Amino acid sequence: MDLAEKTRRRRRREAVVTHLCLILGVLIFAFPIYLTIIGSTHDVNTIGRGDVPMVPGGEAVANYTQAWEAGGGRYMGTPAGRMLANSLVMALLIAFGKIAISLTSAYAVVFFRFPGRMVCFWLIFITLMLPVEVRIIPTFQVMVDLQLINTMTGLVVPLIASATATLLFRQFFLTIPDEYVEAAKIDGAGPLRFFRDVVLPLSVTNVAALFVILFIYGWNQYLWPLLIVNDRSLETIVVGLTKMIGGGDSQNEWNVIMATAVYALLPPVAVVLLMQRWFVKGLTETEK
Amino acid sequence: MATLYLQDIRKSFGPTQVLHGVSLDVADGEMIVIVGASGCGKSTLLRIVAGLETQTSGQVVIGGQDVSGLEPADRDVAMVFQNYALYPHMSVFGNMAYGLKIRGVPKAEIERRVKEAAELLGIGALLERRPRQLSGGQRQRVAMGRAIVREPKLFLFDEPLSNLDAKLRVQMRAEIRRLQRRLGVTSLFVTHDQVEAMTLGDRLVVMHGGHAAQIATPMEIWAKPADTYVAGFIGSPAMNFLRGTLSHGGVVATLPGGVSVPLPGRAGADGNEVLIGIRPEHLRPGVGGLSPVIELVEPLGSESVLHGRLPDGSPLTARLPGAVHPEGALALTLPPESLHVFDAGSGKRIEAVA
Numbered sequence: 051m052d053l054a055e056k057t058r059r060r061r062r063r064e065a066v067v068t069h070l071c072l073i074l075g076v077l078i079f080a081f082p083i084y085l086t087i088i089g090s091t092h093d094v095n096t097i098g099r100g101d102v103p104m105v106p107g108g109e110a111v112a113n114y115t116q117a118w119e120a121g122g123g124r125y126m127g128t129p130a131g132r133m134l135a136n137s138l139v140m141a142l143l144i145a146f147g148k149i150a151i152s153l154t155s156a157y158a159v160v161f162f163r164f165p166g167r168m169v170c171f172w173l174i175f176i177t178l179m180l181p182v183e184v185r186i187i188p189t190f191q192v193m194v195d196l197q198l199i200n201t202m203t204g205l206v207v208p209l210i211a212s213a214t215a216t217l218l219f220r221q222f223f224l225t226i227p228d229e230y231v232e233a234a235k236i237d238g239a240g241p242l243r244f245f246r247d248v249v250l251p252l253s254v255t256n257v258a259a260l261f262v263i264l265f266i267y268g269w270n271q272y273l274w275p276l277l278i279v280n281d282r283s284l285e286t287i288v289v290g291l292t293k294m295i296g297g298g299d300s301q302n303e304w305n306v307i308m309a310t311a312v313y314a315l316l317p318p319v320a321v322v323l324l325m326q327r328w329f330v331k332g333l334t335e336t337e338k
Numbered sequence: 339m340a341t342l343y344l345q346d347i348r349k350s351f352g353p354t355q356v357l358h359g360v361s362l363d364v365a366d367g368e369m370i371v372i373v374g375a376s377g378c379g380k381s382t383l384l385r386i387v388a389g390l391e392t393q394t395s396g397q398v399v400i401g402g403q404d405v406s407g408l409e410p411a412d413r414d415v416a417m418v419f420q421n422y423a424l425y426p427h428m429s430v431f432g433n434m435a436y437g438l439k440i441r442g443v444p445k446a447e448i449e450r451r452v453k454e455a456a457e458l459l460g461i462g463a464l465l466e467r468r469p470r471q472l473s474g475g476q477r478q479r480v481a482m483g484r485a486i487v488r489e490p491k492l493f494l495f496d497e498p499l500s501n502l503d504a505k506l507r508v509q510m511r512a513e514i515r516r517l518q519r520r521l522g523v524t525s526l527f528v529t530h531d532q533v534e535a536m537t538l539g540d541r542l543v544v545m546h547g548g549h550a551a552q553i554a555t556p557m558e559i560w561a562k563p564a565d566t567y568v569a570g571f572i573g574s575p576a577m578n579f580l581r582g583t584l585s586h587g588g589v590v591a592t593l594p595g596g597v598s599v600p601l602p603g604r605a606g607a608d609g610n611e612v613l614i615g616i617r618p619e620h621l622r623p624g625v626g627g628l629s630p631v632i633e634l635v636e637p638l639g640s641e642s643v644l645h646g647r648l649p650d651g652s653p654l655t656a657r658l659p660g661a662v663h664p665e666g667a668l669a670l671t672l673p674p675e676s677l678h679v680f681d682a683g684s685g686k687r688i689e690a691v692a
């Protein structure tokens with residue numbers, strides 16, 4: 051009975067300590083977001099004065115409407131609605147493009163024996179060593195030559211090739227037992243059939259996981275859009291947001307900027323929340 | 339339903355030759371069991387018949403048609419894999435129907451055939467389940483069902499029972515045999531289990547190091563093994579071999595200890611070295627033959643297996659009726675009619691000349 055009491059006390063102590071740590075972590079992560087949301091509900095002067103309000107103000111509707119319809123900042127930039135649409139299209143194209151390209155190239159490398167197979171694999175592999183920033187100037191030159199500056203194509207295509215995703219899918223495909231391939235051969239399924247009927251369904255959870263990562267990767271692109279787009283109508287929200295913040299000599303419309311930042315936050319959060327369901331489903335219904 | 343004819347199949351993987359010329363003639367509806375130790379090329383032979391592997395030379399003829407250059411799908415064969423290879427994301431129905439769907443069989447026909455096969459195998463209630471929701475035995479049945487619905491010319495089985503527990507294996511063995519008889523489909527069945535081989539096959543192919551050591555009915559292989567490998571491989575416990583020298587015009591073999599063993603007939607010229615084979619169950623107690631020292635007795639109930647050594651140190655196994663046997667010296671006779679004589683050099687069987 052003494053021991054039981056001890057155990058209970060130790061359990062309680064452990065629970066308190068872990069919860070304290072977790073709450074502290076949540077506060078550290080959540081506080082800037084809280085500030086952003088609060089900031090987006092005040093008028094321009096409140097933040098301009100240097101106060102940091104901790105309770106919501108009454109200007110939310112006005113701020114969000116302005117951000118959505120007109121934009122804000124020094125140049126009275128692009129409306130957030132427009133920028134969100136651009137970002138969404140870009141991120142989706144990048145995510146789907148990367149998945150499509152890497153699925154097919156991994157499929158080719160794993161399931162087919164052709165001359166130069168390993169060369170192809172290593173070519174893909176070594177592109178991992180070159181981050182986007184290193185090849186950004188030559189890529190820019192190519193885009194200029196192809197007259198793809200200020201187009202969605204120019205914005206998306208150079209970002210689509212993906213060694214990482216190809217390698218991930220290759221590793222996954224290598225775990226698909228040879229017997230499935232052989233059973234499919236005997237069943238009479240050709241390579242495309244096998245891809246569609248067996249490989250794709252088995253990869254669904256991997257595709258979902260990768261989609262989340264790649265969508266956020268695409269959404270957060272900064273350097274490349276900054277370089278290739280100077281047409282306001284093609285502005286993405288991440289770039290647009292930084293352009294709204296002035297150099298310091300002028301007053302920033304922090305309320306509108308914060309509202310725009312909240313807009314910029316929503317799609318990635320939505321994707322994570324929506325796909326999280328998929329993750330869990332994929333994890334609990336593991337098929338193999 | 340079809341005949342199968344293999345002509346001098348050879349296969350090399352790079353520099354290593356795995357099959358050294360296997361020929362086989364299978365009648366319509368026959369069940370052939372390919373048996374042999376691990377790594378002797380059984381699976382390779384089966385996969386060549388299926389078209390999953392290409393032979394280096396030789397011919398595969400199914401139903402009178404040379405299929406050597408054809409894709410697996412065009413050979414009209416069905417295969418049951420060791421780990422079943424059921425598609426994990428498809429239901430049982432989907433797995434069984436997949437081959438038919440690809441071949442463009444009409445939906446109603448697919449439905450009918452799958453239902454029929456499922457009834458036959460007793461898995462009619464499981465059609466909506468996924469493979470992972472099935473027990474090993476049920477998966478085995480689904481894999482069989484997938485082969486049956488195709489109504490192929492040839493069934494190919496690659497150790498389909500080796501993932502099941504002992505009891506289920508015996509049950510499925512009988513079931514496969516019954517099914518194969520009923521459907522009358524020509525079948526090749528690979529196994530390394532000699533009991534499975536003896537009970538399932540109309541004929542056995544005993545493989546040894548890429549050769550077909552013997553192709554015959556189970557009883558013939560048991561009664562007249564073609565060489566020492568087959569003799570030692572089929573039968574449990576394994577056959578005893580005694581080295582001897584022919585004398586008395588080739589009808590008697592003299593063992594190293596000086597014991598003379600009368601043979602069932604003339605086995606060659608005097609002075610030839612031979613191996614005399616005798617199955618443990620054919621040794622009888624009695625003086626005038628071998629005198630081993632028994633070191634271990636394994637009682638099996640109605641009979642016992644005795645392990646001992648001959649005076650020259652070579653091991654000997656005997657299977658005698660009765661449960662109680664003492665360890666120590668024992669006298670055993672060799673009935674001439676149960677002796678097998680093999681050439682000591684080549685290991686080939688020597689038929690007695692009366």
Ligand SMILES: Nc1ncnc2c1ncn2[C@@H]1O[C@H](COP(=O)(O)OP(=O)(O)OP(=O)(O)O)[C@@H](O)[C@H]1O
Nearest residue numbers: 351356374375376377378379380381382383529530
């Ligand atoms: N793809 C391959 N490349 C090289 N060698 C191979 C290949 N497949 C099989 N072998 C070799 O061929 C030999 C026969 O293999 P096989 O799979 O036919 O044996 P098996 O009789 O089926 O054995 P088990 O009873 O263990 O399944 C083995 O020595 C194996 O190492």
Ligand SMILES: [Mg+2]
Nearest residue numbers: 380381382496
């Ligand atoms: Mg094998």
